[in-house]
Amino acid sequence: MKALKSFTVRPQLPAPLAALDRLSSNLRWSWDRPTRELFIMVDSQAWDEGGHDPRRVLAEASTERLLELSTDPVFLERLAAADAALSAYLDLPRWYQQVAAPNSGLNADAPAEFDSNKAGAIAYFSPEFGISEAVPQYSGGLGILAGDHLKAASDLGVPLVAIGLFYRHGYFRQSLSVDGWQQERFPDLDPHAMALELCDGVRITLDLAGETLTAQVWKATVGRTPLYMLDADIPENPESLQLVTDRLYGGDVEHRLRQEILLGVGGIRALRALGIEAEVFHTNEGHAGFLGLERIREHMSSDGLSFDQALAAVRAGAVFTTHTPVPAGIDRFPRELMEKYFGSWAAACGISLDQLMKLGHRPEEATEEPFNMAVMGMRLAERRNGVSALHGEVSREMFAELWPGVPEEETPVGSITNGVHGATWVSAEIAEVLSDSVGENWQWADADAWQSILTVDDQVLQDARDASKVRMVDHVRDRLRSHGLAQGRSSSELEWVNTAL
Known part of the structure; x- marks a missing residue:
């Protein structure tokens, strides 16, 4: 049985420490070392x-x-410096404002809380975002890439808005039993205790096979980049619909379909409710692909376009990134479920169910075959890319038949190699070397500034590497020890941990 009401108690900060609340509310702390060190100073054990x-x-x-x-x-001196650094980070022009927008004719006015009604906003949809372990809404590489994407967009000043779901139980946590068997548990997550803000008064509704789902919206601030997450676990919904956002990648095929409808269709409606008029819509894998169907419906109902005209308009502003190199990893939904959830959509758009199914089918594929989300992603996007040069080749081979008569090597699927957000992943020891040589702002230094890294003494680099390795070994040993104690093992049984690695 659910609690009637939950609440979170927070201590009242003394006035001189008020900036700590602001710093903790912006997830920039996850890649800003001076800010993290402040909270370690408050209580290293709690950290x-x-x-x-x-x-x-x-x-x-x-x-x-x-x-x-x-x-x-x-x-207090360090707190004031961190607070001033955050203000400068949010307010001062960055690469997009200084270089990209002026040279391309785009809107250069994109501060931290940019006016989303102006031209140039990019909406980035993903089923998961790995920003920090303090906001556990990710399972693996797809989410980590998405999180790093938001951080990089923030550092560059790109006017990007992210859309996802808030999962009340996140993704499962793994541990090993005393007998060596994997155990799984799903945490209960309280959004009020996280660096999240409820968007008061913002609600979206959508029809799920005759049932009305209502979702509220949470906002995470990732540096300059807002991330909006839809949450169906509210009293307005019956329990069956509250569970739509229970777990990441959980449930059966129909549950996954409901989640993806909320992410895609609901995500577009959330943007509208927030007053955000994006020009480009980027889907990170096929999970949010139904946003294209919602945009087609909008163009037809609001702009009076035909289905084909609306399809062309949607395609012109869409980008699709595919991650999956094998067909078995792609979401596919049975025809009967597509009819159940999108039959009314097809009728409203004046097309048959067969025409709808063709959006998710390869040429000559039988209409009874499942609806393929990656195929729809390819069909509804103007720009398509894999996540490495080799993956681009594999993707061109996988989807070549969608462009009959085009040589496989000319299939319009490019590639952008996955990267990582440097400030997040570079160790403290190496970051110090970079700060001393390239400069404090090495994360966004230009090529000329990076030339100074060539003058760093080899021994300095080796010492930094050795210190990082020692810290890693200590961390692994601590994890092994705490895990063993949690299993009920004695200290004497865990003496081997002292020499592990």
């Missing part, structure tokens, strides 16, 4: 045991500790 979450550190900090810090001149 380590609480998943490196500033919100939890503040929630668990004692009144005495906060009062002590409020009169600590060293801490």
Whole structure:
């Protein structure tokens, strides 16, 4: 049985520490080392045991500790510097405003909370976002890439808006039993305890086979980039619909279909409810592909376009990134489910169910075959890409038949090799070397500034590498020890951990 009401208690910060709340609310702390060090100074144990979450550190900090810090001149000086750095990061022009927009005629006015009604906004849809372990809404590489994408967009000043779902139980956590068997558990996540803000008054509704689903919207601020996450776990919905956003990649085929309808169709409606008029719609894998169907419906109902005209208009502003190199990894939905959930959509658009199914079928594929989300992604996008040069080749081979008469090597599927967000993944030791040589702002330094890295002494690099390795080994040993103790093993049984690695 669900609790009637949940609430989160937070301590009252002394006035001199008010900036801690602002710093903890912007997920830029996840890649800004000076900000993270502030929260470690507040309570290093809470930082380590609480998943490196500033919100939890503040929630668990004692009144005495906060009062002590409020009169600590060293801490207050570092707090003021971090707060000023965040303000500068949010307000000052970045690469997009200085270089990209002026040279391309795009809108250059894109500060942290940019006016989304102006030209140039990009809507980025993904089923998961790996920004920080403090916001566990990811399972693996797809989410980590999406999280790094938002961070990079923020650093560059690109006016990007992200759309996802908020899963109340995230993705399963793994552990091993005493007998060595994998165990799974799904955490209960409280969005009020995270660096999330409820968008008051913003609700979207959509029809799911005759049932009305209502979703609220949470906002995470990732540097300069807003991430909006739809949440169906609210009292307005019956329990069956509250469960639509229960777990990432959970449930049966119909459950997945409902999630993807909420992400795609609901995501477009959330943008409208928020007053955001994006010009480009980028889907990270096929999970959000139904956004294209919603945009077709909008163009037909609002602009008076025919189905073919609306399809062309949607395609002109769409980008599709495919990650899956094998057909078995692509979502496919049976015809009967597509009819159940999109039969009324097809009728409203004046097309048959067979015509709808063709959007997710390869040429000559029987109409009874399942609806392929990757095929629809390819058909509804003007730009398509794999995630490496080799994957681009594989994707051109996989989808060549969608363009009959075009040589396979000319199939219009390009490639953009996955990268990582440097400031997130570079170790503290290497980051210090880069700061000393390239400069404090090495993350966005130009090519000329990076030439100075060639002058760094080899021993300096080796020392940094060795220090990183020692820290990694210590971390692994701590994890092994804590896991063993949690299984009920004695300290004597775990002595081997001291020499592991």
